Amino acid sequence: MGEEYRLTLAGLQALLDALGARGYHILGPRLRDEAIIYDEVTKLADLPAGWTDRQEAGQYRMERRADNALFGYALGPQAWRRFLQPPRHTLWRARRADPAADDFDILPADTAPPKFAFLGVRACELHAISIQDRILRDNAYADASYTARRAEAFFIAVNCGMAGGTCFCASMGTGPTAQTGYDLALTELLDATRHEFLIRAGSARGAALLAILPHTPANEADRAQEAAILADTAQHMGRTLETNGLKERLQANLEDPHWDEIATRCLSCGNCTMVCPTCFCTTLEDHTNLAGTEAVREQRWDSCFTLDFSYIHGDSVRAGIAARYRHWLTHKLANWVDQFGEMGCVGCGRCLTWCPAAIDITAEAAAIGRATHDQEDQHGNA
Ligand code: SF4
Ligand code: SF4
Incomplete structure (x- = not known):
């Protein structure tokens, strides 16, 4: 993992602005229909500040938090998959100008995919995308649409500050800390005295973007606070799965x-x-x-x-x-x-x-x- 820095709320807005200026279509968590869904985000006010989710098998409820955390929920129903491999997608169209003729023209399918920036990607989701990469991109029968969407995508991970009642990523070795697969990773540091983020770059383009954002070096206290948050999340997984044997x-x-x-x-x-x-x-x-x-x-x-x-x-x-x-x-x-x-x-x-x-x-x-x-x-x- 890269070196850590501190990013203020204004710095996070600067990140959204910088991505927008570079032509990214930013998708992140939003509160809609009593759930956290992924949709267009351009400003901090779009994020679900002060909301959390309570989950159990067969149950999902949104509740207010006691603070204004922007990423203070576990996971909503949608995976990022819906943007990389859309639920319904046109492969090609054909048109015959003369109904009596035998030949027809093949027309281009969908327009070129947007350049996505995904904000708030959890560690387990990054791992899931790496699994889909192996199947849909990194083999002899690559999915052209997935490969194109995936090539441009910029990933801003957010380490989990809480585990949901149905989470068990700790058992699977896939979370709650983002290890690889991100361009930038955030950890929300929120207490009575401050609301900031620890930020680190995980790729060259992430480092290049971080360089133009207002940020300051993190200190030992920041790192200790992050470690305590992530240890607490790992200890409070709602489920476990014994994978041995x-x-x-x-x-x-x-x-x-x-x-x-x-x-x-x-x-x-x-x-x-x-x-x-x-x-x-x-x-x-x-x-x-x-x-x-x-x-x-x-x-x-x-x-x-x-x-x-x-x-x-x-x-x-x-x-x-x-x-x-x-x-x-x-x-x-x-x-x-x-x-x-x-x-x-x-x-x-x-x-x-x-x-x-x-x-x-x-x-x-x-x-x-x-x-x-x-x-x-x-x-x-x-
Ligand atoms: S969600 Fe899956 S396991 Fe549950 S009832 Fe539907 S098919 Fe069965
Ligand atoms: S817990 Fe496992 S099987 Fe169930 S939705 Fe998540 S990745 Fe899929």
Whole structure:
């Protein structure tokens, strides 16, 4: 991590102004529809000052804080994914000038993506973006739209000053401190005497921007305050997930009756996949007008909880909810390791919070294979 400096509230506004002057479309946290969402931010007054979120499995509430923290919440329902890989996106259009003719013209798809600056990116979200990079950018079948959006994006991380009731990034080694993947990282330092930020650069372009902002060197007291905030956040995660041996236990218990028990609660609504920052599956849809003169091919988010997702040759491979939930959980926490060398979960907790049935991935993962494990323990102790 880079050297630390102090940035005042005026300095943070100067950062927004400098990004705007460089043509960035700045997206950050805003309070809307009783949730923190990501939308355009140009001034500090746009940020959700004095608001926090209370989260539990199946529950999300906004509440007032006792102070005016600008980033005093855990996470909202939206992941940054929606800007890098939009939920619906036109790949190409075709037009036939003469309905009787055989040929048609391929037209450019969407206009060039904006130059995004993301403000308030949490450590777990940076990690999720690095996971998506591997899948959507850094392989032989790169997604051109994702790659273009990602290339220009500027990341301003904000280290977490509090953990949500469904957070478990500490278990996954992905937070609460941003380690890599950012251009600038902030930690909000707020007490009775001051409201400032510790700021450090994580890239050359971050350092270049920091150089033109009003800032002063941080001192030991600033660093100690930041360390205390981050240690406190790590200690107050709402959830934990034991990852030791988890992949092997899940893969060895694909017929555990607990999968069927989960299926009695799971609605197969797909909410968990829509809010997850590491999910990446899409499908293609073609639309034509009735005259047969225009066609559009769109890419849109898909979910492994739909029947269509596994439809092959006359039937769906995963027809039952137990099979679909098992596929989702074992992919995130086990098979992803075989594919990509790490788990596909960063512990953001969104899938717990936004599940209408309050299904908790940490509890379900802990329960799979538990009966077998307990029996083995009993035999071992006999
Ligand atoms: S686990 Fe929850 S959010 Fe996911 S599909 Fe089932 S009911 Fe929906
Ligand atoms: S599986 Fe759940 S906790 Fe893990 S990254 Fe996805 S939404 Fe977050």
